[in-house]
Amino acid sequence: xxxxxxxxxxxxxxxxxxxxxxxxxxxxxxxxxxxxxxxxxxxxxxxxxxxxxxxxxxxxxxxxxxxxxxxxxxxxxxxxxxxxxxxxxxxxxxxxxxxxxxxxxxxxxxxxxxxxxxxxxxxxxxxxxxxxxxxxxxxxxxxxxxxxxxxxxxxxxxxxxxxxxxxxxxxxxxxxxxxxxxxxxxxxxxxxxxxxxxxxxxxxxxxxxxxxxxxxxxxxxxxxxxx
Ligand SMILES: Nc1ccn([C@@H]2O[C@H](COP(=O)(O)O)[C@@H](O)[C@H]2O)c(=O)n1
Numbered sequence: 001x002x003x004x005x006x007x008x009x010x011x012x013x014x015x016x017x018x019x020x021x022x023x024x025x026x027x028x029x030x031x032x033x034x035x036x037x038x039x040x041x042x043x044x045x046x047x048x049x050x051x052x053x054x055x056x057x058x059x060x061x062x063x064x065x066x067x068x069x070x071x072x073x074x075x076x077x078x079x080x081x082x083x084x085x086x087x088x089x090x091x092x093x094x095x096x097x098x099x100x101x102x103x104x105x106x107x108x109x110x111x112x113x114x115x116x117x118x119x120x121x122x123x124x125x126x127x128x129x130x131x132x133x134x135x136x137x138x139x140x141x142x143x144x145x146x147x148x149x150x151x152x153x154x155x156x157x158x159x160x161x162x163x164x165x166x167x168x169x170x171x172x173x174x175x176x177x178x179x180x181x182x183x184x185x186x187x188x189x190x191x192x193x194x195x196x197x198x199x200x201x202x203x204x205x206x207x208x209x210x211x212x213x214x215x216x217x218x219x220x221x222x223x224x225x226x227x
Contacts, residue, residue, distance in 0.1 A: 001134040003159060007031025007221035008194040009053055009141070011161055015132030018042050018098040022127060022138050025055030031194055033222035036060055045101065045129065046070040047140030048110035049077070049121025052194070058083045069094075069101055073122030074110065090123055099131035104151055106142035108169070126151075134158040134227070137184060141191060144174035152183035158227060160184035163191035164205050165198030172205045179214050186215040186227065 004012040008031055009023040022045045026036040029052070036056035044061045046068060047053055054074075061068045061083040068078040068085045075087035088094060093102035104126040111118050127138045128151075137151070137160040151157075160182050163169035169191055170178060179187045187209055192200040202218030209216030217225055 001132050001136060001158065002224055002226045003136065003161075003188070003219075004224040005161075005188065005190070005219035005221060006034055009047070009138070009161070009163070009190045010055070011136075011138060011190070012039075012041070013129055013131070013136055015134060016098060018131055020045055020099060020129060020131070021060065022129075023047055023053040023055065023140075024057055024060055025052045027056050029055070029194065031221045037063070040064060042066050042098070043096065044068045045127055045138075046074055046078075047106065047127060047138060048108060048124035049074045049112040049119075050110065050141070051112065053141070054112060061085075069096070071103060071110070071122035071125055073120060077112070077119070077121060090125055093128075099129060102128040102130075104128060104137075105145065105147055106140040107145050108141040108143070128155060128157075137161070137182065139163060139178070141169045144170050144178055146181075148178050148181040152181050157182055157184040159186045159188065159225070161188045161190045164189040164200050164202070165192040165194075166200065167197045169198075172200060172208065175205065176208055176212065179209055179216075180212060184214070186217065186225070188217055188219050188225065 072087035075085040206216030
């Protein structure tokens with residue numbers, strides 16, 4: 001499995017010829033190193049509906065003729081905009097052609113403001129994505145919660161991306177606990193240094209992971225990790 005970080009919470013996951021992008025906030029993302037129009041994928045996965053995660057989902061899905069996979073309300077919204085969409089909900093898993101998706105809890109909110117109206121987009125989620133025999137966990141935007149232990153006990157996570165920005169999500173202290181509870185083989189910090197209020201030191205977070213015996217890598221936007 002190869003993962004490429006494009007800044008904020010955008011991750012491209014590749015294995016066995018399949019390419020999946022998660023939370024493709026590229027247009028307007030000051031850290032993005034790629035443009036939405038250059039993304040070629042087999043599916044778009046969304047953790048929740050906030051604009052800095054929803055991003056270019058519909059444009060990418062339409063151009064690639066591939067589905068947006070998301071919690072039902074958010075999937076329905078994508079469908080209403082003309083994209084193919086596959087709705088799921090928390091705790092549910094589904095085997096797609098070449099990859100398996102399961103949505104987990106995330107403690108956050110999920111909405112999108114359209115024409116001045118804030119619309120409920122279903123529950124926010126984390127995503128367990130299994131392909132090529134490896135499992136990748138995208139925590140989405142979330143605070144720390146005890147059932148991360150359960151997610152760690154019931155899954156063998158090869159890599160996890162965890163938000164560390166604080167303010168809207170876990171900060172580094174809580175993300176360190178999350179990393180332990182999730183028992184992920186390697187951890188990559190996300191959702192930091194994109195806009196004011198979420199400034200953090202990704203390398204310092206990884207140093208703390210290493211002291212706890214956990215492999216950590218603060219990927220720079222555009223960088224990849226293969227395992
Ligand atoms: N209802 C909302 C909307 C957004 N967020 C988070 O706030 C951050 C900034 O979002 P903007 O849309 O103002 O750029 C971002 O991390 C969102 O996920 C939120 O928590 N609740």
